[in-house]
Amino acid sequence: MGISIELEINGASVSKEVEPRLLLAYFLREELGLTGTKIGCDTSQCGSCTILLDGQAVKSCTVLAVQADGGSVTTIEGLANGEYHPMQQAFWDNHGLQCGYCTPGMIISCIDLLNTNPQPSEEEIRHGLEGNLCRCTGYHNIVRAVQAAAETMNG
Amino acid sequence: MYPSKFDYHRPSSVQEAVQILSANPEAKVLAGGHSLVPVMKLRLATPTALVDIGRIEELQGIGRANGSLRIGACVTYHEIANSDVVREAAPLLAEAAGQIGDRQVRYRGTIGGNLSHADPASDLPAAALALDATLHVSGPNGSRSVGASDFFVDLMMTALQLDEILTAVEIPAAQAGSGSAYVKFEHPASGYALCGAAAVVTRTADGSCASASLCFNGVSATAVDAAAVASSLVGSDLSDAAIESAVNENLSIPDPTGDMFASAAYRQELAKTIGAQALCTARDRA
Numbered sequence: 292m293g294i295s296i297e298l299e300i301n302g303a304s305v306s307k308e309v310e311p312r313l314l315l316a317y318f319l320r321e322e323l324g325l326t327g328t329k330i331g332c333d334t335s336q337c338g339s340c341t342i343l344l345d346g347q348a349v350k351s352c353t354v355l356a357v358q359a360d361g362g363s364v365t366t367i368e369g370l371a372n373g374e375y376h377p378m379q380q381a382f383w384d385n386h387g388l389q390c391g392y393c394t395p396g397m398i399i400s401c402i403d404l405l406n407t408n409p410q411p412s413e414e415e416i417r418h419g420l421e422g423n424l425c426r427c428t429g430y431h432n433i434v435r436a437v438q439a440a441a442e443t444m445n446g
Numbered sequence: 447m448y449p450s451k452f453d454y455h456r457p458s459s460v461q462e463a464v465q466i467l468s469a470n471p472e473a474k475v476l477a478g479g480h481s482l483v484p485v486m487k488l489r490l491a492t493p494t495a496l497v498d499i500g501r502i503e504e505l506q507g508i509g510r511a512n513g514s515l516r517i518g519a520c521v522t523y524h525e526i527a528n529s530d531v532v533r534e535a536a537p538l539l540a541e542a543a544g545q546i547g548d549r550q551v552r553y554r555g556t557i558g559g560n561l562s563h564a565d566p567a568s569d570l571p572a573a574a575l576a577l578d579a580t581l582h583v584s585g586p587n588g589s590r591s592v593g594a595s596d597f598f599v600d601l602m603m604t605a606l607q608l609d610e611i612l613t614a615v616e617i618p619a620a621q622a623g624s625g626s627a628y629v630k631f632e633h634p635a636s637g638y639a640l641c642g643a644a645a646v647v648t649r650t651a652d653g654s655c656a657s658a659s660l661c662f663n664g665v666s667a668t669a670v671d672a673a674a675v676a677s678s679l680v681g682s683d684l685s686d687a688a689i690e691s692a693v694n695e696n697l698s699i700p701d702p703t704g705d706m707f708a709s710a711a712y713r714q715e716l717a718k719t720i721g722a723q724a725l726c727t728a729r730d731r732a
Contacts, residue, residue, distance in 0.1 A: 294454055299497075311454035314447075314483075333447050338550060347524075347553040353483050354554065357454050357501060358476075362667075367471025391610065419592055421653065 298364040300325070309402025310357045316351035319366060325365035327395045331424070338423030341396035342366050348403035350422070357378040367395035370402075377443040378402050378436070387436035389427035397423045401437050409445055411437070449486035453495040453638040460504055460584050460613055463497050466607040468586045475611055477520055477559035480551055492557055495569040505558065510535055510562075510572070515617045519558025523547070525564070526557060537731075538626035538644055545630055547637055558612045564604045566703070567638040571669035573628060574675060576644040577617045580675040582593045585610035598668040623656070624648040625732030629724040631716055633707055640708050641662035641716040645724035649732045655679045660721055661673060663700050665713045672697055672721065684729045693722045 293308035300323065302428035307322060319325040319342070319349045328351060331339035335353040375383065378398050388394045390398040397420070404411060404419040410417060416437045417430065425433060450576065453532055457463040457471075473495035476482055485491045490714035505520040508529050526532050536640045546560075548570045550677050560570045561581065574581075585607060592605050594697060599605055606612060620626070630642040642663035648656045658676040663669055673676040676698040682688040697718055704710035730731040 311452055312449045312486075314487075317448075333487070335480065335551065338548070341550055349553055350550045350551050353455075354477065355476075355483065357456075358479060358498065386554055400550065405550075419549060422550045 294357050294360075296357055298359055298361065299363040301365060301385075310358050311355065313356045314352055315342070315344075315354040315364075317360050318356040319351065319364070325366050325368050329392055329395055330394065332398075336422075337393070337396075338400060338422070339393050339396040339424060341399045341423065343399055343403065344383050346406070365399070367439070370398070374380045376438045381436040381440035382433070382444065385432050385436040385439055387428065387433045388425075393423060393425045393427075394427075397425060397433060401440065402435075403443060404437065405441055410441055413438070447487040449483070450492045451629060452493055454498065455495060456498045456501065458502060459621045460502060460611060462500075463499050463502065463611055464584055464586055464609060465494050466495070466497050467611070470497075471608055475499055475562070477556040477562075478522060478627060479559075480547070480555040480699060481559055481563040481565065494517075500724040508620065509663055512598040513619050515619055517557055517617070519614055520556050521558075523557070523560075524549075525551035527552065529642065536577055537574050537620065538577055538618045538628055538646060539570070539617065540629040541626070541640070542569045542644060544573060545569055545628065545632075545642075553721070557615055561602060562606060562612050564598055564602050564637075566601060566668055567633075567640075567664045568667065569628065569630065569642055569663060572642055572644040574615065574617075575661040575669050575671050576626075576646050578659075580616040581612055581613040582616065583610050584613050592618075595671065600675070601667040616691045620646075621648055623650070623732060625728045625730065627724045627727035627731065629720050629727065631720050632676040641665050641713060641720045643717070643720045643724035645726045645728040647679070647725065647732050649684065649729070650659065653683065655682050655684045656726070660693075660725060662699070662717055662721065665702055665717050667701065667703070670699055672699075672717075675699070675721065679725070684725075684732075689722050689725045689729070693718050693725070697721060 331337035331341040340352040472495035475654045476496040476498045505518045523543040532540045579594040626646040646659040658679040660672045702710040
């Protein structure tokens with residue numbers, strides 16, 4: 292039984308018929324080709340599938356596409372607007388990635404972190420990113436990137 | 447990972463949701479989905495239908511009236527942890543909700559889903575017990591209320607019938623002179639509680655203990671009310687020494703959990719340490 296859903300994805304309206312069991316992460320990647328959103332652990336731990344749903348960072352591997360019906364989704368593909376989003380630029384400038392697999396989810400979570408706490412301390416940044424795992428960087432450059440982005444976005 | 451196939455229902459009222467549940471014994475209630483969807487992906491649960499209550503208006507909202515706090519079943523951890531009303535009337539609940547999972551999980555997970563799922567290693571059951579919460583439930587025969595102490599029956603098993611829905615949680619507002627704390631020793635990878643202690647103490651004008659409550663997550667099949675510790679503290683001066691001896695002499699965890707992460711004996715000792723920490727912090731805040 293297919294269910295019709297309608298969402299706004301990165302500013303564009305999308306209507307599709309989906310199986311109820313289809314997860315939002317798979318909907319984005321396989322139905323819409325938005326493969327910037329990664330699937331890592333697929334058990335709501337690693338955070339690489341993080342997207343913004345109605346402005347809040349959520350793990351799209353643990354949300355059914357039908358639950359997002361009527362919502363507004365922002366993925367990594369929707370951040371740049373002619374130029375990089377300040378968080379993307381800060382990750383670039385501070386080398387906040389190595390293999391890059393966690394990066395799309397990490398950047399979305401970092402944006403959500405600054406939306407709720409525009410000037411976080413280093414400890415608040417580290418704690419605020421507990422839902423995103425990076426196995427390459429040791430997090431140091433990611434924390435520097437968030438600090439740099441906070442300055443840009445507040446400035 | 448894909449869950450097995452199911453039919454999807456999105457009722458707009460509790461009454462309609464209950465009707466669907468009554469007609470489908472294999473159906474499950476979907477709220478935020480952060481407990482149910484993971485177990486469905488692992489095929490540990492294979493409901494033939496999901497009843498999505500996430501948009502039902504009457505299950506939303508936080509309100510305070512007649513000395514108690516009412517939280518709709520679909521209110522998220524994030525809303526609870528960041529609500530000024532909850533922080534004032536039930537700071538223990540806000541503190542526990544703020545320690546669940548991570549920021550992404552807290553945006554989706556709900557108080558009703560958490561308590562109905564009744565995972566003993568989650569953070570809200572002990573808080574609900576320690577705060578003497580009343581759980582409001584709706585079913586085909588109308589509404590009823592269940593005290594938290596009667597709600598948690600066994601491992602992931604509650605007093606809810608298959609066609610009943612938890613609609614709201616009611617908590618008596620914190621009294622003047624009371625303090626509370628939730629202290630968790632968490633598994634470093636999963637974040638679930640190996641032991642979580644929820645403590646509330648109320649002090650009289652001279653500083654002695656008027657009442658106390660100490661409840662645990664993660665140490666047994668359900669949340670545990672350490673009533674013997676709490677009653678032994680009443681009348682004491684709530685010094686560190688009084689708290690330590692109350693915990694050491696009176697804390698006994700029934701059927702303590704032992705698993706690959708921590709033995710039963712280890713959890714029992716951990717409960718003494720974490721329980722005393724929670725009581726001392728609650729005292730300092732009273």
